[in-house]
Amino acid sequence: MESDLKHIFEQHPNKQREDTIPILHHVQDEFGYLSEEHIVAVSKHLNISVNKVYGVATFYDNFKFHPKGKFHIKLCNGTGCHVTGAWILLNELEKQLNIKAGETDKEGLFSLEEVPCLGACGLAPLIEINGEFHSNVSLQDISSILDKLKGKH
Amino acid sequence: MSIKETQNIRDFLIENVLLKNSRRKLAPDSQRKLEYIRHGYVDKPLIYVGMNTCGKIAGAEKTFDKIAKYLKANSLDIELIKGGCSGLCSVEPLVDIQLPNRNRISFGHITYDKVQPLLDDVLKEKLPDGFAIGQYKSKSNRRWKNIPYIEDLPFFANQQKNITKMCGVIDPVSVTEYIANGGYKSFINTINQKTPSQVCSIIYQSQLQGRGGGEFPTGKKWSIALSTPSEQTYLVCNAVESDPGSYMNRHIIESMPHKLIEAVLIAAYATKATKAFIFIRKEFDLSIKRLKQALKEAYDFGLIGHNIFDSGVNINIVIKEGARAFVCGEETALNNSIEGKRAMPYTKPPYPAQRGLWNKPTVVNNVETLINVPLIMKNGADWYKKTGTKSSKGTKLFTLSGKTNNYGTFEVSMGTTFRDILNNISNGLKSNQDFKAIILGINSGNYITKEVLDKKVDFEELKTIGSTLGSGAFVVVDQNTCMVALASYFSRFFKNESCGKCIPCREGTEQLFEMFQLATTKFENQDTYKPNEIYKGIEQIIELSKVMKDTSLCELGKSAPNAFLYTIHHFKSEFESHIYERNCPANVCNID
Numbered sequence: 170m171e172s173d174l175k176h177i178f179e180q181h182p183n184k185q186r187e188d189t190i191p192i193l194h195h196v197q198d199e200f201g202y203l204s205e206e207h208i209v210a211v212s213k214h215l216n217i218s219v220n221k222v223y224g225v226a227t228f229y230d231n232f233k234f235h236p237k238g239k240f241h242i243k244l245c246n247g248t249g250c251h252v253t254g255a256w257i258l259l260n261e262l263e264k265q266l267n268i269k270a271g272e273t274d275k276e277g278l279f280s281l282e283e284v285p286c287l288g289a290c291g292l293a294p295l296i297e298i299n300g301e302f303h304s305n306v307s308l309q310d311i312s313s314i315l316d317k318l319k320g321k322h
Numbered sequence: 323m324s325i326k327e328t329q330n331i332r333d334f335l336i337e338n339v340l341l342k343n344s345r346r347k348l349a350p351d352s353q354r355k356l357e358y359i360r361h362g363y364v365d366k367p368l369i370y371v372g373m374n375t376c377g378k379i380a381g382a383e384k385t386f387d388k389i390a391k392y393l394k395a396n397s398l399d400i401e402l403i404k405g406g407c408s409g410l411c412s413v414e415p416l417v418d419i420q421l422p423n424r425n426r427i428s429f430g431h432i433t434y435d436k437v438q439p440l441l442d443d444v445l446k447e448k449l450p451d452g453f454a455i456g457q458y459k460s461k462s463n464r465r466w467k468n469i470p471y472i473e474d475l476p477f478f479a480n481q482q483k484n485i486t487k488m489c490g491v492i493d494p495v496s497v498t499e500y501i502a503n504g505g506y507k508s509f510i511n512t513i514n515q516k517t518p519s520q521v522c523s524i525i526y527q528s529q530l531q532g533r534g535g536g537e538f539p540t541g542k543k544w545s546i547a548l549s550t551p552s553e554q555t556y557l558v559c560n561a562v563e564s565d566p567g568s569y570m571n572r573h574i575i576e577s578m579p580h581k582l583i584e585a586v587l588i589a590a591y592a593t594k595a596t597k598a599f600i601f602i603r604k605e606f607d608l609s610i611k612r613l614k615q616a617l618k619e620a621y622d623f624g625l626i627g628h629n630i631f632d633s634g635v636n637i638n639i640v641i642k643e644g645a646r647a648f649v650c651g652e653e654t655a656l657n658n659s660i661e662g663k664r665a666m667p668y669t670k671p672p673y674p675a676q677r678g679l680w681n682k683p684t685v686v687n688n689v690e691t692l693i694n695v696p697l698i699m700k701n702g703a704d705w706y707k708k709t710g711t712k713s714s715k716g717t718k719l720f721t722l723s724g725k726t727n728n729y730g731t732f733e734v735s736m737g738t739t740f741r742d743i744l745n746n747i748s749n750g751l752k753s754n755q756d757f758k759a760i761i762l763g764i765n766s767g768n769y770i771t772k773e774v775l776d777k778k779v780d781f782e783e784l785k786t787i788g789s790t791l792g793s794g795a796f797v798v799v800d801q802n803t804c805m806v807a808l809a810s811y812f813s814r815f816f817k818n819e820s821c822g823k824c825i826p827c828r829e830g831t832e833q834l835f836e837m838f839q840l841a842t843t844k845f846e847n848q849d850t851y852k853p854n855e856i857y858k859g860i861e862q863i864i865e866l867s868k869v870m871k872d873t874s875l876c877e878l879g880k881s882a883p884n885a886f887l888y889t890i891h892h893f894k895s896e897f898e899s900h901i902y903e904r905n906c907p908a909n910v911c912n913i914d
Contacts, residue, residue, distance in 0.1 A: 172683045190645050190663035192606060228664040229645030230606055248567030248761060249723030251811050254910075284605070285566040288573075289379035290723030292411045302379050311818075 174207065178214045186217060193232060202233040204290050238280035240318050243297040247286030254308075255294040258284065261311050278322060279315075308321045331359060332623065335501045340510045343578045360492075360502035362460060364420055365443065367398075370405035374576045375569075375608055376730070377407060380414035384434040389417070392441055399724030406577030410477050413455055416490075419426040419444050425465050426458040428472060458491075477503040477728050480711060480746040482735035484717050485693045489577035489731075491825035494820035495612050497619035504526040506625055508585045513633045516699075520594035522548055525695065529715045534651065534688030534878065535765070535793055537781055537900040540695075543685055545590045546665035546675040550683040558679070558686045559586050560656060561609070564648040565763050566815065567795030568721040569849040571689040572729045575602070575609040583639065583693035587626065587714060588674060588699055590637045593685050597911035601650070604643045611668050613641060648819035651793075652876045654685035655676075655821065666823045667876040690794065692721055704818035710736035713782035720796040721738075724761075725752045725803070734779060741775040748798060755800035759892070764812055766792025768888050788888075804910035805893040806900050810838035812885035820878065827879025829909060834886055837863055841900045853901050860897070864890070 177195045181188045189211070196207050203226055212219040226232045244262065246255045263269055273280035273311050287295055292304030296314070303314060338352050348356065353427060357363040371377070371386045386404065393400050404420065413430030417440065418428040432440060436453065443450045447467065449812045456472035472478055482771065500506065512521060526541025539885045547555055563571040575582055584598070602610060617639060620626050625901050628636050642660055647654045652667045657679050659665040678684025694716055698706045704909070707715050714736040722729050726748040734743060740760060744750070752758055760770035767789035770777070772785050784790055799808070817835040822828045837859055845851040867883030890897060899905045904914045 172888065187660065190659070191643065194643055194645065221706040225662065225664055229647050230818075231645040246566065247723070247763065248565075248795060248812075249729075249810075250801050251566075252724050252799050252808065255374050256807070256811060257910075285564065286723075287379060287412075287719075288375040288569045289411065290721075291729045292379065293723070295379070304379070310523075 171312070174210050174214070184215055186215065187219060189215060189217070190229070193222075193226055195211040197232060202236050203254070204234075215269070220264040233271075235273055237322065238275065239278050240280075240298055241280075242279060242281050243284045243287075244270070245285075245287040245293070246283045247288065249290035250293040250295055251318070257308060258294055258306060258311060261308055265311060265315060278319075330496055332701045335498060335690045339501055339504070355434050356502055361420065361499065363462060364401075365423055366422065367399060368403065368420040368426075370403045370418040370420075370493075372407050372414055372418075373404040373408035373409075374573065374734065376411035376573075376609070377414040381433050382415040383699060385415045385417065385432055388434040389441070392437060398445070402490045403493045406490045406492070406494045407573060407730070408472070409481075409486060409573070410475075410728065410731075412728050413501055419691050421445075423449065424462055424464055425463045426665055427466055427469060428457070429453040430455040447593050456805070460491075464650050475734070476577055476746050476749060477694075477730075479735070480738075480742060481732050482717050482738075483733055484697060484709065484735075485581075485898075486574065486577075486719065486733045487733070488581065489573065492578065494579060494620065495575055495615045497580060497616070497625075497806060501623075502892060504700075505580055506584050506620075507626070507697075508699040509591075510631060511736040512588050513591055515636050517634075518548055518592045518594050519545070521588065524703050525592070525698060527660055528698045528706040530691065530698065530706070531714070531781065532688060532693055533718070533791075533794070535692035535763075535790060536653075537790070540687065540691055543675050543687070544589070544593050546673065547595075547683040547685045550676050552683050554597070554682045555593050555595040555768040555780040556679045556682060556684040557586065557590045557593055557598040558596065558653075558656065558660065558743060559600045559655070559689060559692055560591075560651070560686055561600055561606070561689045561792070562644050562650040562653055562656065563603065563606075563689070564646070564819075565765075565793035565795050567723060567761070567797045568763060568793050570596070570719040570721045570731045570794050572606050572609050573721075574689060574693060574719075575606070576612055576881050579613045580620065581696065582613070582689060583616060583620055583626070586639060587630075588641075588695050589685065589687060589825050593683075595685065597635050597640065599640050599642050601642045601656060601660060604645055604823070610641060610643065616642070627900060647821070647876050648815070648878070649821045652878065655876070656686060657684060657911070664821070665823045667878075669875065708803055711778065711783075714780045718779055718791060718794070718817060720794050722748055722796045722798070724796075724798040725755060725800040726750070726798045727752055732905075737778050738833055739776050740770050743779075744775065744798065748796075751798065751800050755802060758801055758803060758805070759810075761795065761799065762789060763792025763795040763798040764815060765877065765884065766790050766795075767881065767884050771892055802908050802910070803895070804906050804908040805889050806838070806896050806906070807908075807910050809840055809885040809889040810835075810842045813838045813882075814881040816878070820882070824879060826870045827874045827876075827882060830866055830874075830879065831882050832884060833863060833866060838886075841897065842906075842913065844913050847854075851904075856901050860890070860901075 181192050193265050208223050212222040268279050270283045294306050296303045296306050341777050373382050415432050419430040419431045454469050457469045459471050522544040530540045532538045586598050598891050647665045650665045653674050655665040655667040674684045710716050717733050717735050719733050728749045768787050811832040817831040820827045820831045840856050870883050
């Protein structure tokens with residue numbers, strides 16, 4: 170594992186505690202999530218105990234500990250989207266996908282994430298799937314959006 | 323542009339803008355060259371596409387590609403620029419076109435399918451019907467007939483654009499365009515003419531207060547750091563912006579990253595900080611990209627780094643990417659995060675300005691606070707104090723969202739009433755629904771209801787109704803919004819974001835959340851539902867809220883019960899019908 174991360178560590182040669190978050194970001198950008206082995210390798214590189222690195226990683230919402238699905242669904246749940254019904258969509262997505270926000274389904278097809286304001290409040294409620302935006306989404310749209318994605322699979 | 327030309331422009335700008343004596347008049351040909359760099363005058367058509375996050379979501383990337391293809395297919399020599407956003411995000415994708423000798427003109431809702439008809443006409447100096455939203459005023463160019471000026475549109479006419487003037491107008495990352503518009507001049511003048519303590523006292527006299535929620539006098543904070551003896555001082559720009567309803571900091575950084583860099587430089591000089599951090603959220607990928615690009619351009623220009631413009635001043639700026647935690651808005655938590663630890667706050671005093679990052683004096687300022695600084699240094703404290711009210715000076719930025727017709731980012735002078743904003747800037751409510759309340763950020767306190775709409779945007783005046791200006795969210799809700807569901811959403815947010823260090827916040831947010839769950843979810847077995855018990859619980863939670871307010875370590879815990887308390891205060895009947903009648907008056911919660 171350490172050899173997998175070697176090129177990342179080379180870019181953070183200082184080995185200071187302040188590098189923990191940048192390195193974790195870097196690892197996650199490349200692998201999509203942080204595995205147990207990643208955390209252990211980072212702790213060895215920085216010469217900081219594993220529980221300190223793991224403690225930092227689990228504290229922040231950005232870090233994920235399992236791979237994303239093939240289709241990563243981001244639901245904007247900013248206040249503006251909430252008042253236009255984003256939370257109803259969230260309940261529906263959780264029901265239909267049978268996962269909670271922040272999880273990935275068993276098949277690895279869908280993962281669901283709640284994000285704060287994306288910045289297009291007039292198009293609310295807003296869903297982003299693998300970089301593509303769906304605006305003014307209604308409860309009825311959810312099934313057709315998901316069916317289409319399942320069809321692509 | 324060739325290297326030689328770039329070098330020429332650089333030397334020209336240094337001589338005629340940055341180091342120019344303000345009393346010396348520019349020669350006419352230099353003036354013309356300056357106009358040319360700032361795009362006030364063009365010799366070939368120029369097209370800007372608004373490419374901020376708001377534009378991208380609305381489809382600006384497709385529009386941009388389509389325009390590029392159009393220009394290539396027709397072999398047209400036209401400059402195409404990725405621009406920022408003027409604040410009116412509801413007309414995105416926005417395309418601005420400037421023809422030689424004509425005023426720059428803005429076109430709204432230009433999705434990719436409209437590119438062809440738009441360009442076909444405009445490049446022949448004709449206007450297609452219904453596309454144009456306004457034109458920019460200029461002295462030397464001819465105006466378009468029957469098209470209003472941008473500044474006269476109701477959304478803009480009621481604003482006081484002091485700090486966001488250049489948003490959406492200039493090429494965000496171009497250092498030359500920024501300097502040609504007067505940028506970095508404040509910084510160069512400051513380091514050449516003022517001592518750090520003079521800068522601190524000018525900022526103190528201007529009565530600039532922190533815009534991140536703390537409302538602390540900025541000049542005072544700087545003086546404390548400056549007077550604390552230490553071999554190293556740090557400056558931190560807080561660009562975490564984690565309120566789920568606001569994005570004006572992101573808007574500023576995306577639209578004019580150089581302005582933030584200039585502000586950070588002045589603040590670092592004033593506090594004798596040789597290292598400055600811009601702590602920004604990882605998800606703001608476009609902001610980070612533009613900021614990095616702008617930093618590089620400024621470095622190459624010699625505006626950052628070692629011995630800036632031979633003044634002996636050394637300042638380095640480092641971008642730190644945060645990892646999403648609402649509590650990072652608290653300065654002590656933010657410092658911990660930069661040090662690579664969990665973002666947990668610690669007790670104050672000592673304040674970070676005395677002992678912060680790695681136990682060294684550290685000034686933490688919000689983006690919006692800092693953005694005011696170059697302007698104050700340019701025009702003086704007295705000029706700055708002219709805008710605003712007796713107790714609050716300057717302007718305030720807000721992010722407008724919710725059930726309104728317009729949405730985006732706007733800047734008003736302190737003292738503007740909420741009614742004015744609602745009627746003019748937000749242009750009323752969607753589908754003419756009845757107004758219910760304005761929510762100023764998730765932790766601001768009281769709601770702005772119908773009864774207090776005539777209150778002003780003012781720190782002191784809002785205190786009288788138990789509110790603060792908050793983070794700058796401005797969410798408007800109508801009669802079809804369930805306030806209990808909204809408060810429930812807030813309680814869930816706080817439960818997730820409580821860092822867990824102090825007990826009142828950790829346990830209190832959990833209790834609040836559970837209470838709201840009972841009120842807003844359906845009971846499968848109605849026999850187990852005991853409304854009186856729930857109501858009794860609510861009475862107890864009112865007591866608990868007071869404990870949270872009194873004893874929580876940081877503002878997160880102190881403000882967490884606000885939504886609950888004010889919902890009970892203003893919308894008690896909604897609460898009661900949820901609990902006793904199992905009915906949601908706004909027809910949002912499915913509980914009966």
